Amino acid sequence: MDKFIIEGPTPLKGTIPISGSKNAALPLMAASLLADSPTTITNVPKLRDIYTFNNVIRVTGTLVTFDEDEGTLAIDPANLAHLEAPYELVRKMRASFYMLGALLGRFGQAKVSLPGGCAWGPRPVDLHLNGMREMGADIKLEEGYVIASAPKEMEGGSFTLEPSSVGATINLVLASVLRANKFTIKNAAKEPDVVIFCKRLVEMGADIEGIGTDTLTIRAVDHLEGVTMRNAADRIETGTFMIAAAMHPESDVTLTGVDVDDLGHFPETFRKTGAELAMNGDTVHVNAPEKLQPTDIRTEIYPGFPTDLQAQWATMMTQADGISSVTDTIYYDRFSYVPEVTRLGADMEVSENTVTVEGKTPLKGASVMSTDLRASVSLVLAGMIAEGKTDVLRIYHLDRGYEDLEQKLTAVGARITRTDQEE
């Protein structure tokens, strides 16, 4: 198992290119299975989750070709015949559950393992399943698998997501675009990953009304055509590097290739820390403040503060002068990074779904353990401002979602090396 050795503290200075988004690419890949002809997706990052989902898709007989140098993924479902997504692959990442909507929507049948993914607490799929039932599908659970079937035409109807869910919105759209006479999703997710997914489906020929709002109405079309589509820039990687840039008073970082319109209210909140932020076209420039201001946040659905940046934000707040509170309203248990950042000297206390951070505490290098994707990157952020050597163990979590992380950070001044010496 690989680990990072980080020598700190180091200011970050220079330019970091932003990669294509993992969480936008995965639904686009699932959408390509609905088409009668091949789809090409550009700006796809080289990430473990993308490789895993490629393999999930290949099990069905679909031809998947990934040109890693170009970041171009070609998906040809002409020979898609095996309507199953097995446990061995689905357990590795939650988004492989999109196979349920894709296979059911296209073929009226699917056998898909219940999903894995970042495991910080309960992550149910009841809304995916109940929404499909409401649409007219028959859904059973057998030995850890969802067995689904649907007639050629489903009546459709209406289903309210409570709470709003990115994954359920995507799965219900996948299941309905070819098969439901008229299906309405209420309290649908409006996250940019959902918006780009719906827009690309419309380019393929789908009929989806209300894109970007919380009510989506889908009317079945006869067939969808494969197209060439561009994936979005990664808004979570963008936010992570903005936070990294604010943590050391001498840092001055430019991010390129950003989809600034996908950042919701994050830039506004970020400015409250005292960091200077300039956004110009697809470029974001961050100049760290002399003194970081304590800034409370609560995670919310888009355009509110993303839960996928909660751990990074709380870690940044260890360097702010004063007390701040970070509350996660989406995932109540997403705090496994707290004991690890505390090992470096942070003063953090979790109560229910809030972590209270008292700063500013000097951090000192130690060995810490990655527990999930965003928790892991917050340990890297902490390691880059900690005095001395920090070992971040189990970085395979990071490889799920950050493309070339150590190369990108090293290029702007961090001292990070990867080794496979971990016992």
Ligand SMILES: CC(=O)N[C@H]1[C@@H](OP(=O)(O)OP(=O)(O)OC[C@H]2O[C@@H](n3ccc(=O)[nH]c3=O)[C@H](O)[C@@H]2O)O[C@H](CO)[C@@H](O)[C@@H]1O
């Ligand atoms: C691959 C991907 O894109 N993952 C993202 C996606 O995950 P994912 O799609 O799994 O997250 P959801 O938007 O579904 O989860 C939102 C909330 O709904 C709840 N819920 C969800 C489904 C369900 O059937 N029942 C239910 O109760 C969840 O427990 C959670 O409290 O959105 C999350 C919230 O922005 C992000 O943290 C993940 O990075």
Ligand SMILES: C=C(OP(=O)(O)O)C(=O)O
């Ligand atoms: C939690 C994440 O991914 P997943 O939903 O696939 O676990 C994430 O991208 O932060």
